[in-house]
Amino acid sequence: MALIEQKISAQQNLFATAEFIGQVTPGWFDVNFWQQQQAITGQAKGRGAAIFIQHQQHQWVLRHYRRGGLVGKFIRDAFWFTGQNRTRVARELNLLAQMREWHLPCPSPVAGRVIQSGLLYRNDILIERIADATDVHDILCKRALTDDQWQSIGRTIRRFHDKQVYHHDLNIHNILLDASDEVWLIDFDKCDIRIGERWKQDNLARLHRSLQKELGKKLGYHFSQSDWLALISGYQP
Template sequence: MKHYQENNTHVWYDESLVTEPIESLFDINYWRSCNAIVGSASGRGTTWFIKLQSTIAALRHYHRGGLFGKIVRDQYLFLSLERTRSYAEFTLLQKLRSAGVNVPRPVAAKVEQTGLLYRADLLSEKISGASDLVDKLQLERLSSDDYQKIGVEVRKMHDVGVNHTDLNIHNILLDSEGKVWIIDFDKCKQQSGNQWKERNLNRLLRSFRKELGKRKIHWSEDDFESLMLGYNQS
């Protein structure tokens, strides 16, 4: 991981993935001028998909949620560089990948400090040919083997001690080769103990049930038993 600093702006990046100018990595107008924007997705903010020389990357600006987010959209209290949202997610993704967990490769992270506040951005690799479980389940029923692979991947993440505080079926992807990926590690952290692992799994089960109540998805409670079979056999 390389570190670049200009005044109160810090950028950490993987030099094996970044050949573009560091100062322009998070400038959406720069990417527009290069005709390098290949797509976008809407959520709390817009995620832009950018064609780098080495890969396709997702560019995300950190936005607050909830009522407070309506007042302060994208600023956070600065305590230290290590505790900023983008640096924490960047380094956590590195640790997970080093442990063999299928998560996006972190490309670069940015922190721009203004007094006691900061704004943050993250570039991470886009998973090619992947769809989240909600999209998959609206089209077809997944096999027992698919669910077991999901359980295996969640268990691998837990064995590293990473608490995914927003583990839901929007944040689990299946690619065109049937490989399982876990995404969106904002506000997640390494943690000791075991109680949080059960809470993670309960949250995941609730998300299946919630989507089943909102729309037609091909899912039943038995499918979660297959997921847990994979989790417990890992």
């Protein structure tokens, strides 16, 4: 699933998969464009403020890249430009394309945009929206998962780790469960293919911390140590 780059102007480049390269326009990355088409079906939570789009038979997620942390308070969405293929959007699209070729359960890439301004750039991404899926955090706010579901989460994470996929922000919000109980991972910004083994346990520890954090924040959150042990049993080879 190779990506094709399309130069729109000296400042603007588009990326898309072969399926969409002849169709993608700068308007695809403009919220107002989709509002005029009455194609916006919802909006995600969180800093990125991604929007959900229905375009013909496709369900997509449009996300503008924003900075977090202390830097994000001063520079909201600009990044240092060091080449088109090193932009955040190009790296995420290429990683998604590679993972889909490996048949890993993640969103399919659609398209991306880079707008360069001197030494800085801003970027946006369009990806497939996973149909009939809910993030596991929202589920745990309402009910418990079964041991089989926790084990399935562990097995899914293991599939990514076996391909050396490092998830920069593996937390419970970035794990989805669809109507068929299939597990998906999302949000691959700043993720990559990484050598070695040690980081994998750190990845799992990050997920465990996110669950403990939510448990401490919300009364009646449906997570226990036995759930974590079920996840780990699924993760084990």
